Amino acid sequence: MANRTGTAxxxxxxxxxxxxxxxxxxxxxxxxxxxxxxxxxxKGQFHEYQESTIGAAFxxxxxxxxxxxxxxxxxxxxxxxxxxxxxxMYYRGAQAAIVVYDITNQDTFGRAKTWVKxxxxxxxPTIVIALAGNKQDLANKRMVEFEEAQTYxxxxxxxxxxxxxxxxxxxxxxxLAIAKKLPKNEQATAQGGSGQGRRLAEGDTGAKAAxxxxx
Amino acid sequence: MEYELPTEFDIIIIGTxxxxxxxxxxxxxxxxxxxxxxxxxxxxxxxASFNLDAIHxxxxxxxxxxxPTDLINPDETTFALGNDFFSLKNFKTDWHIPKAETxxxxxxxxxxxxxxxxxxxxxxITQDSLIKDGRxxxxxxxxxxxxxxxxxxxxxxxxNIARYSEYRSxxxxxxxxxxxxxxxxxxxxxxxxxxxxxxIEKRMLMKLFMALDSGDQEYLNYDNKTFRAFxxxxxxxxxxxxxxxYAISMSTDETLCLQGIQNTKRFLDSLGRFGKxxxxxxxYGSGEIxxxxxxxxxxxxxxxxxxxxxxxxxxxxxxxxxxxxxGKQRISxxxxxxxxxKAPPEFIKSPPRSFIARAVFIxxxxxxxxxxxxxxxxxxxxxxxxxSCVIIELGTLTGTCPKDLYLVHLISQQVASPEDDFKHCxxxxxxxxEDDKKPKILWSCFFSIPDSNALDLKTGxxxxxxxxxxxxxxxxxxxxxxxxxxxxxxxxxxxEFLPRAPDPEDIIIEGDTEDRNDExxxxxxxEENTDKVAESETEAKSDNDQEVPKSENExxx
Numbered sequence: 001m002a003n004r005t006g007t008a009x010x011x012x013x014x015x016x017x018x019x020x021x022x023x024x025x026x027x028x029x030x031x032x033x034x035x036x037x038x039x040x041x042x043k044g045q046f047h048e049y050q051e052s053t054i055g056a057a058f059x060x061x062x063x064x065x066x067x068x069x070x071x072x073x074x075x076x077x078x079x080x081x082x083x084x085x086x087x088x089m090y091y092r093g094a095q096a097a098i099v100v101y102d103i104t105n106q107d108t109f110g111r112a113k114t115w116v117k118x119x120x121x122x123x124x125p126t127i128v129i130a131l132a133g134n135k136q137d138l139a140n141k142r143m144v145e146f147e148e149a150q151t152y153x154x155x156x157x158x159x160x161x162x163x164x165x166x167x168x169x170x171x172x173x174x175x176l177a178i179a180k181k182l183p184k185n186e187q188a189t190a191q192g193g194s195g196q197g198r199r200l201a202e203g204d205t206g207a208k209a210a211x212x213x214x215x
Numbered sequence: 216m217e218y219e220l221p222t223e224f225d226i227i228i229i230g231t232x233x234x235x236x237x238x239x240x241x242x243x244x245x246x247x248x249x250x251x252x253x254x255x256x257x258x259x260x261x262x263a264s265f266n267l268d269a270i271h272x273x274x275x276x277x278x279x280x281x282x283p284t285d286l287i288n289p290d291e292t293t294f295a296l297g298n299d300f301f302s303l304k305n306f307k308t309d310w311h312i313p314k315a316e317t318x319x320x321x322x323x324x325x326x327x328x329x330x331x332x333x334x335x336x337x338x339x340i341t342q343d344s345l346i347k348d349g350r351x352x353x354x355x356x357x358x359x360x361x362x363x364x365x366x367x368x369x370x371x372x373x374x375n376i377a378r379y380s381e382y383r384s385x386x387x388x389x390x391x392x393x394x395x396x397x398x399x400x401x402x403x404x405x406x407x408x409x410x411x412x413x414x415i416e417k418r419m420l421m422k423l424f425m426a427l428d429s430g431d432q433e434y435l436n437y438d439n440k441t442f443r444a445f446x447x448x449x450x451x452x453x454x455x456x457x458x459x460x461y462a463i464s465m466s467t468d469e470t471l472c473l474q475g476i477q478n479t480k481r482f483l484d485s486l487g488r489f490g491k492x493x494x495x496x497x498x499y500g501s502g503e504i505x506x507x508x509x510x511x512x513x514x515x516x517x518x519x520x521x522x523x524x525x526x527x528x529x530x531x532x533x534x535x536x537x538x539x540x541x542g543k544q545r546i547s548x549x550x551x552x553x554x555x556x557k558a559p560p561e562f563i564k565s566p567p568r569s570f571i572a573r574a575v576f577i578x579x580x581x582x583x584x585x586x587x588x589x590x591x592x593x594x595x596x597x598x599x600x601x602x603s604c605v606i607i608e609l610g611t612l613t614g615t616c617p618k619d620l621y622l623v624h625l626i627s628q629q630v631a632s633p634e635d636d637f638k639h640c641x642x643x644x645x646x647x648x649e650d651d652k653k654p655k656i657l658w659s660c661f662f663s664i665p666d667s668n669a670l671d672l673k674t675g676x677x678x679x680x681x682x683x684x685x686x687x688x689x690x691x692x693x694x695x696x697x698x699x700x701x702x703x704x705x706x707x708x709x710x711e712f713l714p715r716a717p718d719p720e721d722i723i724i725e726g727d728t729e730d731r732n733d734e735x736x737x738x739x740x741x742e743e744n745t746d747k748v749a750e751s752e753t754e755a756k757s758d759n760d761q762e763v764p765k766s767e768n769e770x771x772x
Contacts, residue, residue, distance in 0.1 A: 058378075078513035083218065083520035087258050089379065089506035092499055092614075122350070197381030197498035197614075200489065202372055 017067035020184045023093055025075045027115040028100035029108040030082050033134040036165035037100065038074050041175055046166050063172075063179045070179040072096075091123045096130070096178050101149075103133045103162060104141040109149065116156060128181045130159035130174055137164040220520055222546045224250040226706070227539060229296070229525065230554030232260035233692060234683040236508035237699035237713075238552055238706075240376070243515035245710045250546060251512060254297075256522040258509060260554050261301070261664060261685040262357045264502030264615075267349035270660065271308060281526065286545040291537065293527040294559035300566050301556035301685055303356070305632055306662040311655070314342045340579060340620075340657055351617040353500035354575055357664065357686035358607050358624040360385060360592060361495045362481060363488035367692040368495065371507075374713035379507040381498040383613055384490025389583060389593040390462040391643065392454060396583050396593070399462040401493070402486050416455050423449060423459070427480055434476045442466050442475025461596035465690065467603060494690075496590055496607070499614040504692070511716060528559060528680075536679045550706055552681045555667045562676050567665035571688055572629035572636040574661050578621045578654035581608060582644050588612050595640055602628045604640055605690060621654065628688055633661040668694075681706070 026034040039045050042061045058075040075094070080086045091097075097119055101112040112131065119129055131153045133144060146162060153160035159177050163170040225247040228239045236258075239251045257263050265273065287293055316339055338344070361367050361382075371377040388399040400406040403424075406417050426433070437445045442464060446456045460466050464478035485493030497503050513519055524542045528551065531537050538547035555563070581589060590613060593606035604627040609615045616622040625637050646653040664686055672682040681702050687694055700712050 078510060079516075080510070080513045080519045083220065083518070085519040085521040087506035087509060089258075089499070089503050089510065092503070093381065197383045198489065199380075200368060200372055200377040200382055200495070 017069070018184060019069045019071060020182070021071040021073060022095040022179075022182055023075065024072045024096040024098065024178070025090055025094045026077060026098050026100060027081070027086075027112075027119070029102075029105075029111045030079075032100045032102040032105070032108050033165050034098075034100050035076055037098070037132065037134060037163060037171060038076060040165040040168055040171045042074065044168075046168075048166075061175070063176055065176075065179055065184075068184050070182065070184070072175065072179075088122065091119065094123055094127060095182060096128045097123065098130045098132050098174065098178070099158075100132045100134050101144065102135050103144045104135055104138050106143045109133075109144045113152065116158065120156075126183070128159070128178055129157075130161070130178050132170075132174055133160075133162040134165060136162040136169055137166045220250070220252075220541065220544060220546060221518065222544060224248045224518075224546065224548040226250075226550040226552065227252065227546065227548040228552045229253065229539075230260045230557045230683070231255070231258045231263075231505055231509060231521075232554045232683060232685060233262050233505050233508075233695045234699045234702070235260070235552060235554055236505040236512070237696065238683070238703050239512040239517055240374075240508040240515075241699070241703045241713050242707070243512040243517040244374075244713055244716070245707065246515075247707070249512060249517040250548065251509060251517050251519050252523050252525065252541065253521045254523055254525045254557070258521070259356075259502040259505045261303070261556060262355075262502060262505055264353040264355045264500030267345060267352045267354070267658075270352075270354050273303070273306065283540065283543055286540055286543075287529055290532045292530050292532075293540070294530070294561055295527045296525050296539075296557055296559060298556065298558055298560040298563055300560070300563050301554075301665045301667055304570065304663040304665065306660075307634075308658070308660045310342050310658055312339075312341055312345075312657050316341055316343075342658075345577065345617075345620075345658065348617040351611075352577075352622065353502065353615040354622065354660070355501045355615075355624065356573070356662075357501060357571075358626065359497075359501045359504075359690065359692055360607065361497075361691050362693065363485040363490070363493050363495055365481070365485065365691050365693045366696045370696050370713065373715060374511070375716040375718065376507050376511050376713075379510055380503050382489070382495040383498060383590055385492045385494035385496060385592045386490070386589045387583075387591050388462060388492050388494075389591060390458065391593070391595045391598075392457050394643075396644075399458050399594070401463070401482070402491060405491070412454070413452075416452055419449075419451055420455055420458075423451070424483060427476065427483065434472050437472035440472050441468065442470045442472045443468050445472045445475065457596065461603065462594040465594060465603075465605075467597055492592070494592060496609070496613055514716070525557075530677060534677045536677050550679050550681070552683060552702065552706075555670075555672055555682045555684055558676075558682050562680075562682065564671055564674050567667055567670060569666045569669065570629040570663040571666055571686065572625075572627045572633040572663055574625040574633055574637045574641075574659065576623040576625075576645070576656045576660075577616065577658040578623055578645070578656055579619075580654045581610070581621055582606075582623070582654055584652075598639055600630075601636060601639055602630060604637065606640065606644075620657075623654075626688070629663055633663055637661075 026038065028034050036046060038059055039047070042059045058073050061072050061074065063070045063072065075090065077086060077090070099112045099115045099119070101108040116129060116131070119127060131149065133146070133149050150160055159174070159181065161170045161174045161177070163174055165171060226242050226249055228235050228249065228251045231251065231253045239249055243249045253260070257269070388401055389396050390399050397411055398405070398409060400409045400412055400420065403421070406412065406420055412420070434445055443456065443460055446459055451459065459479065460475070463482050464470070464475045466475045466478060482493050489495060509519065526540045528539050529537045529545070536551045538545050539551070582591065582593065588610040590610065591608040593608065595604040595606055597603045604625055607624045609622045611618045611620070625640060627636050630636050644653065646655040666687065667684040668687045670684070672684060676682055683702065684698065703712055
């Protein structure tokens with residue numbers, strides 16, 4: 001499939017050095033192109049009339065950085081932001097966030113700033129936040145100046161790029177930039193789950209050991 | 216309101232409690248158009264978690280809004296939403312520490328000494344310092360632990376909702392025996408490591424566990440007798456009876472033998488799956504669980520709207536639910552499901568007779584100090600006319616309180632009042648004087664939750680309306696799952712209840728025609744051979760290849 005540059009081929013993960021898994025959440029007003037960015041990044045696709053939710057818990061994609069494979073677990077809002085009802089669970093344990101706005105719509109930029117504040121208040125203090133000015137292909141209808149957003153991003157310590165899910169401009173790059181900024185220490189390589197807890201899975205059915213001993 | 220909601224749905228769900236949220240997820244999952252709506256500005260209703268700031272602002276008042284009359288036809292009747300039967304009662308919070316740091320007069324002298332003697336002075340904990348860290352608290356109204364092999368955990372895994380949340384294992388089970396805290400020997404290794412249990416007792420306990428495991432049917436002779444009688448006849452010593460009766464089987468002296476046996480088996484069956492004890496706690500609080508089901512519902516097209524100005528329900532002249540009034544909108548649906556606490560008072564035939572007594576404390580150390588941080592379940596037996604109490608102590612690793620502090624939840628069936636019902640536990644477990652090495656209560660909160668589980672929530676309720684009970688006294692969510700499942704199959708008979716949601720790797724987006732075999736992601740599991748996993752994944756995929764989880768967007772704005 002096209003447009004999968006930066007994707008790690010991992011026939012057997014164990015030989016490739018470190019593998020780090022991160023939870024990345026997308027935030028932003030409805031219709032700014034959050035799902036489209038993910039779809040472009042994960043599947044290399046773009047649909048002009050993308051439905052507003054995908055039907056996925058989250059999608060995953062890997063990025064290769066030198067000897068490290070970074071696996072993103074990308075969470076979409078599933079439309080819960082539409083009536084301002086995004087569950088706090090969404091941010092839990094997120095190590096990275098992309099706050100998206102539409103460069104042709106000033107309101108969405110204002111809203112993006114609110115999301116950044118919300119993340120700074122609610123999410124982990126070490127979260128890596130990237131600001132994406134999406135729909136760069138519509139730059140002739142631009143309402144948010146590049147410099148304005150860049151200044152805001154600099155003041156708040158955010159990564160910033162203008163992107164286009166339609167033309168794929170800067171889509172892989174913004175994920176790659178996040179991957180570079182994320183701390184890739186031992187803790188991040190822990191399996192499944194991003195906090196200090198564990199994800200429950202069938203694989204864990206292990207031996208019914210203790211208690212029912214003495215066969 | 217700055218936005219408008221869609222106005223046609225298959226099912227409207229009011230309230231985001233556990234049962235409502237499970238039904239919402241199940242309905243969205245089979246493609247129903249779901250509106251899940253709440254007048255609260257938070258998820259979870261009576262099952263929610265709050266930070267320290269938010270719990271202080273919890274008000275028990277139910278606001279009744281007058282609906283605009285122009286949305287109602289002449290042959291229709293309306294009922295105002297909300298009742299006072301099921302709201303929290305006796306709600307009370309107290310600080311037991313000073314508001315700010317007091318400045319001792321000889322402070323300057325002391326500080327000099329301290330800086331010289333390298334050791335930093337320990338900052339006293341004040342109201343202000345806790346409030347500053349207030350967002351790190353996640354205080355459950357209805358804290359729960361899950362059995363590792365219970366129905367709830369199985370549902371989380373089979374439906375793939377487990378992906379959304381993280382869990383921690385309870386690391387020790389304690390009981391109160393002969394005036395002190397004792398560790399309950401749960402597993403074989405625990406039994407042998409426990410130095411309070413004699414060698415003979417160890418053999419007795421192992422023999423009992425083995426007999427239960429091998430399907431020994433001796434207990435059938437104890438048809439109308441108590442579990443205590445069974446254990447006594449087994450010649451167990453008084454301490455062993457205590458461990459098995461009050462802790463492992465969470466029974467009382469009156470519990471019948473069969474029930475006690477079932478409880479014990481359930482405990483033993485859940486051992487060793489995820490940890491040393493049978494129990495799991497949801498990171499960041501039990502309130503996360505409703506959010507996980509709500510997320511699945513949203514992922515499959517459910518529309519979510521909190522903080523809604525819900526005023527009333529509309530019924531036709533045959534008493535069928537037609538729709539509801541939300542702000543200036545009329546929203547219709549075939550079915551209505553709602554938490555009992557949201558129902559019009561006319562639907563509640565009898566007020567709650569029993570209450571769940573609750574207390575929450577923030578403390579400065581664990582009830583049983585230890586080198587590592589424990590997640591503790593203390594099963595406090597019935598004592599002096601008081602009911603047994605479930606006590607859950609959470610440290611910072613659970614994501615529910617800041618570092619070096621503990622959050623302690625007490626749960627019991629109410630006899631008099633929460634304060635009175637937990638008085639003996641508080642006296643025995645917590646500090647009365649300075650420096651007595653017991654944890655000091657820094658902040659306390661008491662309240663009662665009306666128990667709607669034993670009530671008739673059907674009589675007099677219109678046919679296409681379902682009321683869901685609120686929190687129960689159970690330790691876990693298994694009964695809530697059963698109730699949600701029963702309601703769901705009444706509404707949508709012959710449909711599958713929460714079939715497995717596809718894994719991210721299995722998602723096929725519309726128009727996606729790639730050959731997926733060369734795209735297979737290897738699921739990374741530490742203890743397994745990756746090649747093997749890749750193989751079995753490929754096989755599995757060819758079976759459910761064509762599953763296209765499409766969101767329901769017919770009700771898009």
